[in-house]
Amino acid sequence: MMVDEQVRGQPGVPPRLNEPAPDFRADTTAGERSLADYRGRWLVLFSHSADFTPVCTSEFLAFARAQDRFDALGADLLGLSVDSEFAHIAWMQSIREKFGVAVRFPIIADARMEVARAYGMIHDGASDRSAVRATFVIDPDGVLRSMHYYPMPNGRSIDEILRLLQALQTSDRHGVATPADWQPGEPVIVPPPRTSEAAGERLADSGYTVTDWYFAKTLIVE
Missing domain, CATH: 3.40.30.10 (Glutaredoxin)
Structure with a gap:
């Protein structure tokens, strides 16, 4: 060995x-x-x-x-x-x-x-x-x-290991994060903007479900 x-x-x-x-x-x-x-x-x-x-x-x-x-x-x-x-x-x-x-x-x-x-x-x-x-x-x-x-x-929990594996693969493929208790097929978290201008644009972005400039979700169709 x-x-x-x-x-x-x-x-x-x-x-x-x-x-x-x-x-x-x-x-x-x-x-x-x-x-x-x-x-x-x-x-x-x-x-x-x-x-x-x-x-x-x-x-x-x-x-x-x-x-x-x-x-x-x-x-x-x-x-x-x-x-x-x-x-x-x-x-x-x-x-x-x-x-x-x-x-x-x-x-x-x-x-x-x-x-x-x-x-x-x-x-x-x-x-x-x-x-x-x-x-x-x-x-x-x-x-x-x-x-x-x-x-x-x-x-x-083997189900949790499978869930985590799917979450990692989803994050790698799409450059996103997954929220607490995320399951495949549910909305994912979009990375937060890094500038004031981008934060303002995020608030006006109709392509995401935006709660605040730093917290936005989207649905990914695999």
Whole structure:
């Protein structure tokens, strides 16, 4: 397993938004994978604390059931825990046998915790022996666009990860922002003007729904 030299030696230090995601090469349940393998597609990298645990199992069921939705957005899923690939394989088989759900995405076997440390997934306050629940959204250029950490007892919302992914893609395509609780198909926020003259023009712009010069929305038809 290889972790980029820029992050080696900085255990527990998370990467930063809008900077290149830490590089990695690791063994997975589908063979060796590296960050470069996902170039040109979005990647959702997510960690769990341990195989054969109930909350993690519920999350893997939810990710697996939503995989087609991620595929439709040009996004790949990649799981991670500090368990071995053998434990991962046994867990995947158990999920198929007991729940009737096939886990089709790879899971990184990070027994040496190299990827987990590079991504800041090891939090001593939660556990110094396993990765916390973390989710990283990496864009097709390998840039880290979002990261979220979750408490050990509480499973994450896969619908929210999908919503965020769609929001990021919408912002990238159209140069807009999305308001709180935005859902695909709803109005988006137009960037505010940067000069007094532009602010006055914005107030008179009938092409937007303008509440004030700095707050205007529009509907995008994809």
